[in-house]
Amino acid sequence: MTKIEIRRTNYKHGYSPRGTRAPEYRAWMAMKRRCLTPSCGSYVHYGAKGVTICERWVLSFVAFLEDMGPRPEGTTLDRIRNAEGYSPSNCRWATTTQQQRNRTNNRPITINGITRLLVEWAEQTNMSVQAFRKRVSTWPESRWLEPRKRT
Helix, strand or coil, rough: CCCCCCCCCCCCCEEEEECCHHHHHHHHHHHHHHHHHCCCCCHHHCCHHCECCCCCHHCCCHHHHHCEEEEECEEEECCCCCCEEEEEEEEEEEEEHHHHHCCCCEEEEECCCEEEEEEHHHHHHHCCCCHHHHHHHCCCCHHHHCCCCCC
């Protein structure tokens, strides 16, 4: 793996690098910081673990913006496959819910041949995540989807 040299180039792209920055520009800078700057607090979770950024994006905010488009309200930059780096084919603008369900520490559970996250099974059964987690850890699998008994 070769280290990409970061070049400073001034572009006229309409996204001010001073003052109030556009959300797309802030997302691009934050991505570069956590992957390329060892003094950044998040570097241990990104750059130190080998998360890379495609050369096109490292060198140009304009290229990042062309590939990602404007950020929809209520979304942030997300990698689709966490084992891969930041690139046009592996990134999206995602909601907080989408990002939380894309974490590597989520627990997929298979019931009757269908695999979903524990939180998704809890939603389907109208239970809290904590209640469904307790059910999974203490009940036999054949009873996990039983309706809750009302007292």
